[in-house]
Amino acid sequence: MIDKSLRWLDDRLGVAKGGRTFLDKIFPDHWSFMLGEIALYSFVALLLTGVFLSLYYVPSAHEVVYHGSYVPLRGQRVSEAYASTVGLSFDVRSGLLMRQAHHWAADIFLGSIAVHMARVFFTGAFRKPREFNWIVGVNMLILGIVNGFLGYSLPDDLVSGTGIRIAYSIVESIPLVGTYLAFFLFGGNYPGSGVIIPRFFILHVLIVPAILVGLLAAHLGLLVKQKHTQFAGKGRTERNVVGTPMFPSFMAKTTGFLFMTTAVILLLGGFAQINPIWQFGQYQPYQISYAVQPDWYMGWLDGALRIMPSWEWVGWGHTIPLEVFLPAVVFPGLIFTILMVWPFIEARHTKDLEYHNLLDRPRDRPKRTAAGAAMLTLLGMVFFASSTDVLANFFQLPLIWVLWFFRFAVPIAPFIAYFLTYRICNEMRAAEGVGQRKRALVVMRTEEGEYTTVPSAPRPGDGHEELEPMPVPTFIDVTPPELATSAGVRRVIR
Amino acid sequence: MSRRLPELLTSRGAAPAALVGVVALVGVVAFSPGAARAVTTRPTPAAVSTTATTPTAAPSASSAIQYTSPANPGGVFYVDLPPSFIAPGQALYAANCASCHGAQANGVTGVAPNLQGLGAGTIDFWVSTGRMPLAVTSAQAVRKPSRFNRLQTLEIAAWVQSLTPGQGTQIPVVNTNTANLESGNTLFTLNCAACHTITGAGDALAEGAFAPSLHEANSTQVFEAIRSGPGNMPRFGPGNITNTEARDIAAYVTRVLQHPTNAGGVGLGGIGPVGEGFVGLLLGVGVLMLVCFWIGDRA
Incomplete structure (x- = not known):
């Protein structure tokens, strides 16, 4: 029944090709x-x-x-x-x-x-x-x-x-x-x-x-x-x-x-x-x-x-x-x-004109990440400045203090955020094993009293679990309908 | 199709997500008509019982108190303070107020203002809201539990009033049951909302001053504040706001603002989009991000 109606639609509108592209679209899984x-x-x-x-x-x-x-x-x-x-x-x-x-x-x-x-x-x-x-x-x-x-x-x-x-x-x-x-x-x-x-x-x-x-x-x-x-x-x-x-x-x-x-x-x-x-x-x-x-x-x-x-x-x-x-x-x-x-701006700065389909981890591009953090800090500071009165009332501070705080914080805070983020990214890149699951260390003592540590065997799930290839649906028939070839009719390849 | 069902179900989190989603959706939609009915049949503010003072209930402190001047239109009576209050009032004043305001309540330059001629209503406002005696000297006195009971407050007010008989603001007893809430709404929006905010939540003003929240004030205090203009607040005389109008405002504050028709769920503090933004971002977007995290891959 579904087969029949799809075929009916396809004969008239050619939905199969587009439908196939759509239904076969691959979504990499990440939250x-x-x-x-x-x-x-x-x-x-x-x-x-x-x-x-x-x-x-x-x-x-x-x-x-x-x-x-x-x-x-x-x-x-x-x-x-x-x-x-x-x-x-x-x-x-x-x-x-x-x-x-x-x-x-x-x-x-x-x-x-x-x-x-x-x-x-x-x-x-x-x-x-x-x-x-x-x-x-x-x-x-x-x-x-x-x-x-x-x-x-x-x-x-x-x-x-x-x-x-x-x-x-x-x-x-x-x-x-x-x-x-x-x-x-x-x-x-x-x-x-x-x-x-x-x-x-x-x-x-x-x-x-x-x-x-x-x-x-x-x-x-x-x-x-x-x-x-x-x-x-x-x-x-x-x-x-x-x-x-x-x-x-x-x-x-x-x-x-x-x-x-x-x-x-x-x-x-x-x-x-x-x-x-x-x-x-x-x-x-x-x-x-x-x-x-x-x-x-x-x-x-x-x-x-x-x-x-x-x-x-x-x-x-x-x-x-x-x-x-x-x-x-x-x-x-x-x-x-x-x-x-x-x-x-970024392409000009990095002189990088390649195609990119693989994503960066934010820490691997410390300058971009820091720039983004600075922009978010700027917008966040200005955003909080829109509730000066509510903040002043809540913390029982004079309104003018809150106002002047934001007058300084809005231009200064983004630079602090840039510097901190840049440093954090670099530290994270430099540290070994960051982002990987920690393995337990087994401490051993020899008979002479010497201590050694040995990392325990990896547990299941420690590595990347790969997705199994899944067959794409085969019930959509994309065989093109017979195209008219009589004289006077131009054949159009679709 | 049946061959693919296991795959469909094993796709991590999809099935539970769909299930929870559908249940929640059905739940909300199913209950919504009931919720809407509850809104429309909820007792209107007119039916909400009021804690405001009425002439029969208010001065439980003393049966000796008389009410004068039914000549005042607008359902407002004034407390007639008996002379017997004056002596104990003076003692209380001397113990709690005189160190700043002076023994004769005529103020001390640079320390505390002259109280003579302000009237019993002004004294009642400052003492019954707990603002006086001050806890600390700051830009503006804050509301706190009063140090005195109702009788003691009236005694202090009676003594200060006795220094300048007949002058200043009297202590009103406001019958809010007969008030016109529509008029109170209009007058409040026009005269009060610019500082106290439209929901009466209050907000910070310049120079460390602030418009206090009205959510704890009773109708007598609202009336006294209108007439005496405490602190930065302007004083509204009877030519500006009549007794009837002041009563309507007091009724709007105590019966509508303090018991708002919170149709539509939790009121979020009545501070408008600031609270709403936090809820929208943290609860709305935040929860949905957690859902992403739940049904998506984390590798």
């Missing part, structure tokens, strides 16, 4: 190769929960009187966006679960992208021929952050409204065109003419996800086309891929992982509160709550804004607010540019 899948599956969760939310959410800044089931809001004039978000949280069955799962999935999506990216970076998987896929990945990260911010803004609550206000100022800070751009985006001076919610909505649910899906297809297509990288090991060379095929082993494993990911997301959505907007109330430009932070993936931008000294440049009738422009436009631009061109 760190599955980090990207967290991102993939949380993206799936985002799409599914997002569709549910879009059925109830009303993207409108139009004011209505709230009459839902949350008592302290009753009778207040709120926007339809806010009212519908509170409504889908309280008055739609499992709506709050979906909304919270969507938000947690977004946090996990970007977190797993960061972890996946760190894996790719530290093992050198971005090297030739995979530079292009690295750039695709960086662009997906940027779009993910952008879409996270857009979605966070949609409920139109007090906390996210503050974020939109900051976004307006950031756009405005761009020299020469800033004011025009901000007016263009918001349809006028802040808070604009009520167009920002519908505009953010269509960007959030259609335009950015569509680009993301396209990039995702390219990301995975390149992965299949260029084949997987692998760590060095017995039988593994630059010219082969050792692992398990897509079908059946990897498919079973990855399907299990899909369920695990959605399970974690839904468990968090069901048991951990996120963004309780009913407590925050409707956003009004003249109101503000203290202790407002963005979601974590925007934290490093917020932190950069917070620690920046208030410098501005005034001249020829223009003001350039460097205190906003530098940390919020130049800084992220610089970071993302460095990320995107890193494969080329």
Whole structure:
């Protein structure tokens, strides 16, 4: 039955060839190769929960009187966006679960992208021929952050409204065109003419996800086309891929992982509160709550804004607010540019233009590892700077001390991290037997009283356990159908 | 297909991972409608019993206390401190307060402020929240368990009030049961959230000062703070916030912020995305990385 329908499909669409490539794709087995899948599956969760939310959410800044089931809001004039978000949280069955799962999935999506990216970076998987896929990945990260911010803004609550206000100022800070751009985006001076919610909505649910899906297809297509990288090991060379095929082993494993990911997301959505907007109330430009932070993936931008000294440049009738422009436009631009061109920077530095399918152990490339650690430290420091007030309150320190701590820590800490990581890598490379399982030493005493030590025999599992070659599925017939050869018909080889 | 089943099952961790995943997924989805129903049928804040003081319950300290001025609209009464409180109040004051504020409560320059004319309500706020007597001199006094019981607190307040009769903030008794929570919500967002945060969790301010958490304050203390403006906090007079409005704010703090409708699970401290980020990264991504480690090869 399956045979027949597959043959039917193949006769018409020629799915066998592509299907075979896909099902035979070899996945080298290493836990760190599955980090990207967290991102993939949380993206799936985002799409599914997002569709549910879009059925109830009303993207409108139009004011209505709230009459839902949350008592302290009753009778207040709120926007339809806010009212519908509170409504889908309280008055739609499992709506709050979906909304919270969507938000947690977004946090996990970007977190797993960061972890996946760190894996790719530290093992050198971005090297030739995979530079292009690295750039695709960086662009997906940027779009993910952008879409996270857009979605966070949609409920139109007090906390996210503050974020939109900051976004307006950031756009405005761009020299020469800033004011025009901000007016263009918001349809006028802040808070604009009520167009920002519908505009953010269509960007959030259609335009950015569509680009993301396209990039995702390219990301995975390149992965299949260029084949997987692998760590060095017995039988593994630059010219082969050792692992398990897509079908059946990897498919079973990855399907299990899909369920695990959605399970974690839904468990968090069901048991951990996120963004309780009913407590925050409707956003009004003249109101503000203290202790407002963005979601974590925007934290490093917020932190950069917070620690920046208030410098501005005034001249020829223009003001350039460097205190906003530098940390919020130049800084992220610089970071993302460095990320995107890193494969080329490194290739130029190492003069290494070879193909690389075998991965590095991070310690074997101390400079790259140290550079990555420095970058992570920089971003981590700026990230923590976005919670200066929370830290000051928690540790009961004056806010200004915390602020000045970060003003020094942000530029200095990356150099310390670079130096330490570089030293640690070199020490680890120099030490004998690091990374291998330790063997017990048997101490012996001779009759004369002399002591000797002998290493014990290796235990099973001490060495690398190799994977047995597995036969690829043979039930897919790739014999091409009879091609027409009559006169006037051009024969096309497929 | 059956030939391949053993391979499928032996692929390390795949089967248990899938099993746990499916069970968890089914579990969450199965319980979610119930969870949603629990949210909507949960007693609204109006039904939550309040620990706030009411005229009948509050001053268990002494039955001698009278309440004056029903002329005040807004369900706010003032404690009428009897003259018998003054003498024991003076003794308590002399033992606990006079070393800094002076024997006549007129303050010591450079050490402690003049208390005359501040009124019983101000004294009650500082003493009942434990801020006075100070434990250490710092940028701002911190809330701690009060050294005095309710009767002793009222006695101290009565003595200080007796120095300047009729002046300053009185001690209110706020009936939050009749309050308007919607109005309290609006007024809180407009006047208080900018420092105390929208969830009332409090946060650090400049120069070592901080807006304290409101999660322990009772309705009397909230009302007194609004009227007397302790420390860095602005003072809101009756022309700015009426008695009715102050009562609504106190009710919003004690009935909504202190008993939030924590639909959707654990509240994570009400400090917003900082806590959420930690949970998302450590619990979400962290757990999933452990799953990778479990089902993936570690060689």
